[in-house]
Amino acid sequence: MSLKVGVVGTGMIGLDHIRRLTQVLSGVEVVGVTDIDLDRAKSAAPKGAKVFETPEALIADPGVEAVVICSWGGAHEAQLLAAIAAGKPVFCEKPLVTSEAAALRVMDAEVAFGRRLVQVGFMRRFDADYRRLKAVIDGGTLGAPLLYHSTHRNASVPEAWSSELPLNDTLVHDADISRWLLGDEVTGVEVRVPRRNRRRDDLRDPVVVLLHMGSGALVDVEISVNIGYGYDIRGEVSCEDGVASLPNRPATVVSDKHGIRQAIPEDWRERFIEAYDQEFREWIVAAGEGTATGPSTWDGYAATLVADAALRAVESGGLEKIAMRDKPALYGARVAVAA
Numbered sequence: 001m002s003l004k005v006g007v008v009g010t011g012m013i014g015l016d017h018i019r020r021l022t023q024v025l026s027g028v029e030v031v032g033v034t035d036i037d038l039d040r041a042k043s044a045a046p047k048g049a050k051v052f053e054t055p056e057a058l059i060a061d062p063g064v065e066a067v068v069i070c071s072w073g074g075a076h077e078a079q080l081l082a083a084i085a086a087g088k089p090v091f092c093e094k095p096l097v098t099s100e101a102a103a104l105r106v107m108d109a110e111v112a113f114g115r116r117l118v119q120v121g122f123m124r125r126f127d128a129d130y131r132r133l134k135a136v137i138d139g140g141t142l143g144a145p146l147l148y149h150s151t152h153r154n155a156s157v158p159e160a161w162s163s164e165l166p167l168n169d170t171l172v173h174d175a176d177i178s179r180w181l182l183g184d185e186v187t188g189v190e191v192r193v194p195r196r197n198r199r200r201d202d203l204r205d206p207v208v209v210l211l212h213m214g215s216g217a218l219v220d221v222e223i224s225v226n227i228g229y230g231y232d233i234r235g236e237v238s239c240e241d242g243v244a245s246l247p248n249r250p251a252t253v254v255s256d257k258h259g260i261r262q263a264i265p266e267d268w269r270e271r272f273i274e275a276y277d278q279e280f281r282e283w284i285v286a287a288g289e290g291t292a293t294g295p296s297t298w299d300g301y302a303a304t305l306v307a308d309a310a311l312r313a314v315e316s317g318g319l320e321k322i323a324m325r326d327k328p329a330l331y332g333a334r335v336a337v338a339a
């Protein structure tokens, strides 16, 4: 039996997820799509799928068993609340939502429902290299993690991007992966802004973000969204007795008159292709059982708090503290945070 899925938002990642759900993965069928741009939804609809006029109609349809949200961050809250009200498992692209208040409303609704329904698209947690890196840190042979260096470079971003987006759309990945890798919570955020990249001097880009973790570890994040040369994601954990790093992606080695070199991925679709496949494999199994796995509403909330604090820190120039609510039992044991 295939899981019957409806997709909300058929832009860049919506199209890529429809491709993997229809051409790569098994046990799933895309039975419906919708987008505020109905022409886009029509051209994205796989053969036999229904085009719905609104997300509400798609989510409420009895033929849709589970929902995939790929609309803009600001639209996620209403669509998540509708899916939870319908009791349907929902995969929601990051960011979960774009404000603390919205995250709390989604969490309250899911807790009241009484079962996890929401999985957030933090695909790095499903990437084989990040998983091996975490296994080394958790193995304990390198001692306690002290510093994590997270580099997040995009070749370019759409013209419409504003200066908030590097902090509330891009940084959420680094916030989430830092919490997950170090098994820790972020307690404070600082931001420094160097000179701007000439490619987009209308944008606050790059930015350097310092995450203060509960254990006392520090995470420095470089966010550069117009680096030009490619999509370059790096990570290095510096521990008491050694250092563990993400490897370079395996790529064909080309030798010619310019030298010996390996290609750099163009964007997230290429760099994380296997990770997205794996996050959906695991989601399809969980959603088929009426629930969710991996990154939860709690994790989406934590990343949203970091984004909010980073936006405040840009203005204040200082350390912006983060206070989390008590973790509901639905999301498992609370991570121990030093006083």
Ligand SMILES: NC(=O)C1=CN([C@@H]2O[C@H](COP(=O)(O)OP(=O)(O)OC[C@H]3O[C@@H](n4cnc5c(N)ncnc54)[C@H](O)[C@@H]3O)[C@@H](O)[C@H]2O)C=CC1
Residues within 6 Å of the ligand: 008, 009, 010, 011, 012, 013, 014, 034, 035, 036, 037, 040, 055, 070, 071, 072, 073, 075, 093, 094, 095, 121, 122, 123, 169, 268
């Ligand atoms: N996990 C990852 O690596 C990535 C995640 N994303 C996330 O996926 C989401 C979508 O991003 P993109 O596909 O890049 O954007 P996009 O702009 O290419 O596509 C978004 C689509 O959603 C539609 N839409 C917006 N609001 C809607 C609403 N209320 N109802 C129905 N449709 C609506 C738009 O018309 C558009 O077709 C964002 O939250 C983004 O942060 C995007 C790229 C990579």
Ligand SMILES: O=C1[C@@H](O)[C@H](O)[C@@H](O)[C@H](O)[C@H]1O
Residues within 6 Å of the ligand: 094, 154, 169, 170, 173, 225, 268
């Ligand atoms: O999630 C993603 C995009 O939405 C975001 O805009 C990019 O900066 C990230 O690198 C990508 O993974």
